[in-house]
Amino acid sequence: MAELDKDCLFCKIIRGEVPSYTIFENDDVKAFLDLSQVNPGHTLMVPKKHIANFFDYTADDAQRFLKYIPAIANAIKNYDPKITGMNISTNNGASANQVVMHSHIHFVPRFEGDGLKIVTRNNEANYTEADYQKIAEQIKAQF
Template identity: 75%
Template sequence: MENKNLVDDCLFCKIIRGEVPSYTVFENDDVKAFLDISQVNPGHTLMIPKKHITNLFDYTKEDVQRYLQYIPEIANAIKKAFPNVTGMNITTNNGKSANQVVMHSHIHFIPRFKGDGLKLMTRNNADQYDEAKYNEVADKIKAQF
């Protein structure tokens, strides 16, 4: 059965259709989860909706309920598969400037192990903010709801 919610030139849509092989760890009518080819750490898995959605900015509330409900189930399966997991980064890159490479929504599950040496880059700019600046930023966001 052809899925009309997929596009022709998307790598992840091709994986869903079986045109490109993957190391699938979980699949149902809603999502497919498979090993990330980079394997940042053993068990690094991607979960994708079986509907072409570019990234989280394009999700409807219905999409969230349908596709993201599987995050805990997949995370727990990875944790159980690797008993020495001490944590897990569950991330998504949304847009090219956020390092999204495949323009089909996907969630990364990156198992963390004691001493794995993996560093996710963040920075602390708290010293550049005072109460007025925090309120200004918060108010800009609040005004969008």
């Protein structure tokens, strides 16, 4: 496990220095219950390589670590027949509310009437066709 950081909380969990409620683990990833339990079964999946967030992933990292998302999501969904959906998300960077700077994916089971609100906003009225085109072209240029 040479690719782990000595001071990172999730690296400590991977090494077994901090206890966790592990639901899945192999040579590539570890998935464990988030102590906040936004809803029952709320799980985090982390790569067993210290990567700060998706901005630092290589194509090989993505192929190696992200392939487990469907299996973990389905295992969580299948543990409780009342689960009717799931938010699968990641926060990349402090401005996006990333708290632990080790890449992780949240799996938040959803239940009918659970009251959990994911807040977004619609700014469509603030954009013209020219605005959309300019943004799209600027992003395309990054590939």
